[in-house]
Amino acid sequence: MPSTSTQRAVLTKLAALYPDARPELRFTNPYETLVAVMLSAQSTDVQVNKVTPALFLAYPTVEAMAAARVEDVFPMVRSCGFKSKASHIVEACRLILIRHGGKVPGTMEALTALPGVGRKTANVVLANAFGVPTIAVDTHVFRVSNRLGLANAKTVEETERQLMDVIPRRDWIAAHHWLIFHGRRQCHARKPACETCGIALECACFNRPIPSVSAVQDDNSLSEKAAAGSGHGRAKAGALRAADEPNGAGAPDSAAKKENARKVRGTG
Incomplete structure (x- = not known):
């Protein structure tokens, strides 16, 4: 060193x-921050910024996204990658509604308990939505x-x-x-x-x-x-x-995928 x-x-x-130097993803509140960052995994900020205006117009709040059907959300975000992103976003919003009264949580523990959210995604949300010092x-x-x-x-x-x-x-x-x-x-x-x-x-x-x-x-x-x-x-x-490249990782948040099934099953 x-x-x-x-x-x-x-x-x-x-x-x-x-x-x-600043975030290149476009968002205006913690909900939009979380969704944009989830979409950005293995995609680009440019591509995410192309789809989020229409997405947030159709689903402007956690409550609206929680009530959405994955089949309706996926076509809007298809260009950002896997269908699992749409299902994770919808399910995460449902859990935020149930567990946190519709407000995106501001702690690492609560964020990483959501489907599709690993440590990297949580750190970005904490820093940009809540001003919490993270790397x-x-x-x-x-x-x-x-x-x-x-x-x-x-x-x-x-x-x-x-x-x-x-x-x-x-x-x-x-x-x-x-x-x-x-x-x-x-x-x-x-x-x-x-x-x-x-x-x-x-x-x-x-x-x-x-x-x-x-x-x-x-x-x-x-x-x-x-x-x-x-x-x-x-x-x-x-x-x-x-x-x-980090050992054993195609993407920094790939470990989160292993937790998704467990998180969803634990919702009751």
Whole structure:
């Protein structure tokens, strides 16, 4: 792991590079936040933003969504992925109505007790709907934080814990957005633009040797070197894609799927 001073320098540069960092999902209240974040799993914010205006017009409240039929909701969100998203959203709203009087809960325990809501989704909702300091670790945050040396972890949970230790609590919510913006604009999964990166000199990945292709493989046994050099010939920014993916996870919230059947059965 880089020194504390280097990690602080990375955070300072991230803040300077992305003063516009903010949620790109569109929502106006906790209900809309929860639904939008649930739809965003394995989709894109751009795609979610295309479907939510009509969805929220048809189902503007928890009560309205709780009374909906999955068969009516799914066609409206089909472009965001699986039918299970529609069923999870409807069922989650029914449980919110029963357990919380129609108000989206503001605790990790209550949120993760809902179908389709894992720790990452809950953290995003807590931060953006309730202002609770959290660090939600999605695929961008996992990849970028481990490349930059803010974390050195194999799992989403480890990464979250390490980031909470490194980043001042007052910056947790902002840092989540800094890392996402850097991942989308610069530190891409397959071809990071290291040659134009404003944090290259502080980046742990940029300053370490590239491992051999045979050294690490991802879950599909496909390894890929993503190397880029600066104008000074420092082509040390390479990293195998396998090192950018949390162990055993196709998506940070995939563990939530295992809990859904149990959560639904427990509703009585």
